[in-house]
Amino acid sequence: xxxxxxxxxxxxxxxxxxxxxxxxxxxxxxxxxxxxxxxxxxxxxxxxxxxxxxxxxxxxxxxxxxxxxxxxxxxxxxxxxxxxxxxxxxxxxxxxxxxxxxxxxxxxxxxxxxxxxxxxxxxxxxxxxxxxxxxxxxxxxxxxxxxxxxxxxxxxxxxxxxxxxxxxxxxxxxxxxxxxxxxxxxxxxxxxx
Ligand code: GLN
Numbered sequence: 627x628x629x630x631x632x633x634x635x636x637x638x639x640x641x642x643x644x645x646x647x648x649x650x651x652x653x654x655x656x657x658x659x660x661x662x663x664x665x666x667x668x669x670x671x672x673x674x675x676x677x678x679x680x681x682x683x684x685x686x687x688x689x690x691x692x693x694x695x696x697x698x699x700x701x702x703x704x705x706x707x708x709x710x711x712x713x714x715x716x717x718x719x720x721x722x723x724x725x726x727x728x729x730x731x732x733x734x735x736x737x738x739x740x741x742x743x744x745x746x747x748x749x750x751x752x753x754x755x756x757x758x759x760x761x762x763x764x765x766x767x768x769x770x771x772x773x774x775x776x777x778x779x780x781x782x783x784x785x786x787x788x789x790x791x792x793x794x795x796x797x798x799x800x801x802x803x804x805x806x807x808x809x810x811x812x813x814x815x816x817x818x819x
Contacts, residue, residue: 627814630655630664634680636672636705640799644807658689666814667693671704671761671797674732678709678721687723694725699790699817701810707793708732708764715767726793727770728786734765734795735779746796748785749776751805758784758796765795790817 629645631638633654645652645668653660655667667690669677681687694700702710711730714720735742741762745755758777765782769775777785777794784795792813798806 627651627666627811628653628664629811629814630661630667632656632667632669632677632681632686632706634684634686635676636670637797637799638668638670640797641668641670641703641807644799644804645811648804648807648811650811655686656684658685661686661689661693661698664698665817666699666701666810668810669700669702669706669709670799671706674705674708674714674722675720677705678723681709681723682721687721691723691725694723694791697790697817699792699810699814700725701792701794701813702726703794703797703799704761704763707766707795710791710793712770726786726788726791727773728783728788728793729767730764731767732764733762734767734782735760735763738762744779746777746779746784748806748809749774750809753805756798756803756805757801758798759800760784760796763795766793787813 746758
């Protein structure tokens with residue numbers, strides 16, 4: 627199994643380390659050609675404005691949308707979730723890939739000083755609740771019909787799934803718990819059947 631990690635901006639090294647620990651091959655994705663031959667794609671956290679700008683500059687945005695439409699599993703975390711959203715509530719002019727039928731709110735829990743960790747029970751993740759790290763995190767303000775909510779904080783969705791697409795407001799790559807990456811890899815595996 628080969629997983630691409632968008633490496634245009636953000637904490638892609640931590641995702642690469644987590645995925646490598648899961649035992650899959652990982653490639654850094656900066657250009658459309660880097661999507662060739664991958665079975666799944668992770669879009670890490672960072673700064674959503676910078677990520678979408680770089681993706682557009684290199685034509686990676688349309689290439690990702692094309693592969694997503696053809697069923698490529700994609701998992702966006704934090705800024706990656708924002709980049710995947712159909713609409714950004716507080717920044718309506720900010721471009722996005724428009725893949726997930728959700729409206730997100732950036733920095734929804736407050737500023738950098740309001741970043742926090744919390745235990746989260748996640749649908750589809752067996753065992754104890756996961757420690758989830760939220761850093762200037764968004765939350766999902768509203769979801770369309772085909773979107774499943776897998777976890778919530780204070781009544782707001784923070785992990786959603788729509789077919790081959792997974793989006794989370796927090797950073798599983800910053801803890802040693804690999805269960806969310808494993809959940810995504812199961813989506814990739816099931817999609818390849
Ligand atoms: N606040 C950032 C944004 O709006 C996301 C933060 C993160 O990815 N940790 O893009």
